Amino acid sequence: MSTAQQPKTPTVKGPAEWFSGDVYFNAYYAGQEPSRTRLNLVRFTPGAHTAWHTHAVGQTLHVTEGLGWVQSRGEELIELRPGDTVFTPAGEWHWHGATANTFLCHLALWEAPAPDSGQPETVWGDKLTDAEYPAE
Numbered sequence: 001m002s003t004a005q006q007p008k009t010p011t012v013k014g015p016a017e018w019f020s021g022d023v024y025f026n027a028y029y030a031g032q033e034p035s036r037t038r039l040n041l042v043r044f045t046p047g048a049h050t051a052w053h054t055h056a057v058g059q060t061l062h063v064t065e066g067l068g069w070v071q072s073r074g075e076e077l078i079e080l081r082p083g084d085t086v087f088t089p090a091g092e093w094h095w096h097g098a099t100a101n102t103f104l105c106h107l108a109l110w111e112a113p114a115p116d117s118g119q120p121e122t123v124w125g126d127k128l129t130d131a132e133y134p135a136e
């Protein structure tokens with residue numbers, strides 16, 4: 001195997017059970033074993049955001065455009081601006097998404113858990129309540 005252009009991936013709409021509002025992503029990299037690395041570009045329309053969730057091996061977000069929020073359960077809201085990079089540790093409940101009035105685009109980098117770990121890649125919980133999502 002040598003360096004090779006990779007096939008273009010389709011833009012996929014985020015499933016309604018995991019996202020509030022309209023979210024689109026492109027899976028740019030999904031490593032074959034022994035790599036378990038995943039890289040997506042995620043585009044949130046204004047007001048769109050994830051449900052509460054955890055990642056088995058943590059997740060790094062890098063903001064490419066727009067404005068948004070990330071928050072771990074019980075902690076302060078963190079504003080996301082272009083160029084920001086944030087890391088959420090393994091197993092930490094959190095959500096991320098656009099502000100009410102702006103788009104947010106971020107790269108999401110994470111690893112799938114080892115196949116023999118029996119852990120799911122992402123555990124999805126409740127959607128945010130109106131009180132949890134910042135109205136601005």
Ligand code: MN
Nearest residue numbers: 053055059096
């Ligand atoms: Mn996440």
